[in-house]
């Protein structure tokens with residue numbers, strides 16, 4: 001086939017075929033957006049949802065011999081919320097935790113957000129400080145908290161480990177429920 005002819009045929013295909021597909025594509029997206037009757041019924045049966053969050057922080061202030069390490073083990077929660085389309089967000093506060101005279105962990109910016117598929121997106125931040133006092137501004141480690149908690153979760157676990165080369169650490173251990181609220 002002549003190159004110019006081939007190019008014009010390919011060009012015509014590229015322009016005309018997508019145009020021809022447009023009505024089908026938009027029809028398909030209408031079904032998939034969750035607003036079809038069947039999808040709406042199924043979604044209503046999954047709402048509202050009961051969200052529960054529990055946090056344990058286990059930290060170690062590493063000390064040099066002959067001093068012994070100083071540990072902390074603290075539970076927070078349960079934090080509980082009922083979520084549905086009209087109230088999809090839940091935020092809560094964790095107080096800063098200082099221990100050992102030198103360490104502090106901060107967990108903040110916590111938000112849980114109900115997603116269209118019934119899962120819950122959990123997000124926040126955790127930071128470990130260590131210095132000459134528990135009020136130190138020496139930031140040693142930071143992690144972004146980011147988890148998707150599926151539907152029908154009970155005791156879903158999510159952990160982050162914060163540490164630095166001084167030997168101190170903090171384990172940020174979450175447990176979540178995401179079930180139909182009955």
Ligand SMILES: [Ca+2]
Nearest residue numbers: 061062063102
């Ligand atoms: Ca120390």
Ligand SMILES: [Ca+2]
Nearest residue numbers: 061100101102
């Ligand atoms: Ca100490």
